[in-house]
Amino acid sequence: xxxxxxxxxxxxxxxxxxxxxxxxxxxxxxxxxxxxxxxxxxxxxxxxxxxxxxxxxxxxxxxxxxxxxxxxxxxxxxxxxxxxxxxxxxxxxxxxxxxxxxxxxxxxxxxxxxxxxxxxxxxxxxxxxxxxxxxxxxxxxxxxxxxxxxxxxxxxxxxxxxxxxxxxxxxxxxxxxxxxxxxxxxxxxxxxxxxxxxxxxxxxxxxxxxxxxxxxxxxxxxxxxxxxxxxxxxxxxxxxxxxxxxxxxxxxxxxxxxxxxxxxxxxxxxxxxxxxxxxxxxxxxxxxxxxxxxxxxxxxxxxxxxxxxxxxxxxxxxxxxxxxxxxxxxxxxxxxxxxxxxxxxxxxxxxxxxxxxxxxxxxxxxxxxxxxxxxxxxxxxxxxxxxxxxxxxxxxxxxxxxxxxx
Amino acid sequence: xxxxxxxxxxxxxxxxxxxxxxxxxxxxxxxxxxxxxxxxxxxxxxxxxxxxxxxxxxxxxxxxxxxxxxxxxxxxxxxxxxxxxxxxxxxxxxxxxxxxxxxxxxxxxxxxxxxxxxxxxxxxxxxxxxxxxxxxxxxxxxxxxxxxxxxxxxx
Numbered sequence: 107x108x109x110x111x112x113x114x115x116x117x118x119x120x121x122x123x124x125x126x127x128x129x130x131x132x133x134x135x136x137x138x139x140x141x142x143x144x145x146x147x148x149x150x151x152x153x154x155x156x157x158x159x160x161x162x163x164x165x166x167x168x169x170x171x172x173x174x175x176x177x178x179x180x181x182x183x184x185x186x187x188x189x190x191x192x193x194x195x196x197x198x199x200x201x202x203x204x205x206x207x208x209x210x211x212x213x214x215x216x217x218x219x220x221x222x223x224x225x226x227x228x229x230x231x232x233x234x235x236x237x238x239x240x241x242x243x244x245x246x247x248x249x250x251x252x253x254x255x256x257x258x259x260x261x262x263x264x265x266x267x268x269x270x271x272x273x274x275x276x277x278x279x280x281x282x283x284x285x286x287x288x289x290x291x292x293x294x295x296x297x298x299x300x301x302x303x304x305x306x307x308x309x310x311x312x313x314x315x316x317x318x319x320x321x322x323x324x325x326x327x328x329x330x331x332x333x334x335x336x337x338x339x340x341x342x343x344x345x346x347x348x349x350x351x352x353x354x355x356x357x358x359x360x361x362x363x364x365x366x367x368x369x370x371x372x373x374x375x376x377x378x379x380x381x382x383x384x385x386x387x388x389x390x391x392x393x394x395x396x397x398x399x400x401x402x403x404x405x406x407x408x409x410x411x412x413x414x415x416x417x418x419x420x421x422x423x424x425x426x427x428x429x430x431x432x433x434x435x436x437x438x439x440x441x442x443x444x445x446x447x448x449x450x451x452x453x454x455x456x457x458x459x460x461x462x463x464x465x466x467x468x469x470x471x472x473x474x475x476x477x478x479x480x481x482x483x484x485x486x487x488x489x490x491x492x493x494x495x496x497x498x499x500x501x502x503x504x505x506x507x508x509x510x511x512x
Numbered sequence: 513x514x515x516x517x518x519x520x521x522x523x524x525x526x527x528x529x530x531x532x533x534x535x536x537x538x539x540x541x542x543x544x545x546x547x548x549x550x551x552x553x554x555x556x557x558x559x560x561x562x563x564x565x566x567x568x569x570x571x572x573x574x575x576x577x578x579x580x581x582x583x584x585x586x587x588x589x590x591x592x593x594x595x596x597x598x599x600x601x602x603x604x605x606x607x608x609x610x611x612x613x614x615x616x617x618x619x620x621x622x623x624x625x626x627x628x629x630x631x632x633x634x635x636x637x638x639x640x641x642x643x644x645x646x647x648x649x650x651x652x653x654x655x656x657x658x659x660x661x662x663x664x665x666x667x
Contacts, residue, residue: 445528446577447575447576448550448576449550449552449576449578449643450577453515453637454515465550465551470551479550479551479552479553479574479575480550480551480552509519509524509577510524
């Protein structure tokens with residue numbers, strides 16, 4: 107695997123940012139796009155465009171086939187049992203809202219508990235909060251430890267006989283911790299509790315196997331997987347998709363509509379109301395092909411080495427304080443600097459073409475627990491190199507110079 | 513070049529050692545401000561006398577160098593001003609930081625205007641304008657006795 111060949115597939119790196127080469131370390135926020143994905147959007151609109159699943163003309167059939175091909179590719183990529191277990195959404199956020207809404211409607215009542223963790227992104231907390239308001243459910247938080255992890259034990263402690271569903275992240279977008287989700291799912295299932303996994307940060311970087319994990323629901327973000335914005339994947343076990351009510355009503359999701367009664371379409375159309383992000387879903391197939399061509403094992407090995415190099419480099423820099431130390435870490439590394447606020451760090455780094463994120467990363471619960479309002483976050487993608495990390499480190503040292511701390 | 517314009521010495525000085533960073537115990541007006549995108553927060557306290565003059569002003573909070581320096585310099589310049597003057601200075605500052613080249617008011621001295629003009633470099637960093645304006649919006653809210661927390665995403 108040659109990283110410089112892979113990087114060449116991403117045209118964004120041909121541009122100069124403020125006269126510097128781009129060092130993009132914000133892939134946890136959104137990843138850059140390979141040429142194949144970009145071309146696919148263009149080609150679809152140029153040569154093949156039509157709406158899917160409705161008309162009988164040539165273009166409609168072509169578009170429908172292309173759209174459904176992505177579904178099959180996703181099914182294969184995450185090893186789902188059935189292609190109808192793949193639902194397209196506008197993003198992982200919508201996937202999680204879909205589950206909170208429909209599961210909540212059918213199975214949650216006053217006094218019931220939803221167990222999430224202190225690591226969760228707002229998209230795996232706020233949708234449950236709506237139910238706290240409308241159905242008077244309670245939300246419990248499994249605690250994060252000082253290394254930035256949520257352990258099987260901390261989940262175990264919070265499970266009660268009122269726990270009706272567990273929602274957890276696979277890989278924290280702040281601490282970088284990879285959670286022992288297979289064990290957590292096993293524990294939950296032994297007590298008859300279904301589990302929703304927020305897979306936003308894991309899907310671009312880790313091998314996914316839905317049948318092996320045995321999770322009930324898994325939410326994936328397309329744009330973090332080098333794909334277009336506007337595409338998300340909800341994986342859900344078929345029994346749940348058949349059992350839960352529809353999420354949105356409209357065209358495409360119905361079987362028969364009468365003045366007195368409506369019946370809903372079969373899976374997966376039941377959950378795909380209205381015209382979907384057709385071009386983006388079709389182009390997302392190119393993201394899967396891109397990842398498959400490199401091979402997820404190769405990606406994991408390469409990124410593991412780069413993550414270790416980043417952690418070592420930042421640990422050696424005395425002005426940097428890493429905010430977590432998870433034993434099993436993905437490509438997300440958050441830090442602070444004594445005397446320089448994360449926003450100032452991000453602005454100074456940006457001047458050198460180094461793109462990172464500063465703020466609370468949509469995890470205010472976690473930052474409150476950490477006692478800091480904001481952190482600077484470095485996150486890596488398949489196009490990053492050790493040279494990028496060296497540039498990051500030298501730009502961090504520039505912060506000290508500007509703030510006159512050394 | 514741009515970074516030097518943004519992080520001028522006076523901003524770094526006020527950012528590191530903010531003036532008036534305390535709570536006025538016998539304040540008669542106050543307001544909170546919050547930038548939900550980055551978690552910056554500020555609480556402005558005022559002591560307004562019967563002649564509507566700012567007898568004392570202070571703030572509490574945490575944030576980046578730009579937001580801390582802006583709150584610090586603001587409280588320095590606003591002290592002893594009349595309420596109607598404060599409103600004019602606030603508007604003038606907000607216009608300068610968003611589009612105008614200069615400050616137009618005749619209330620501040622040239623030295624004081626020079627201090628405020630240090631923030632003119634923020635214009636080149638649109639994502640950072642909110643850092644510089646948070647305390648100023650919160651000051652307006654305190655004067656108006658608004659109970660609503662200032663939220664930079666609504667401005």
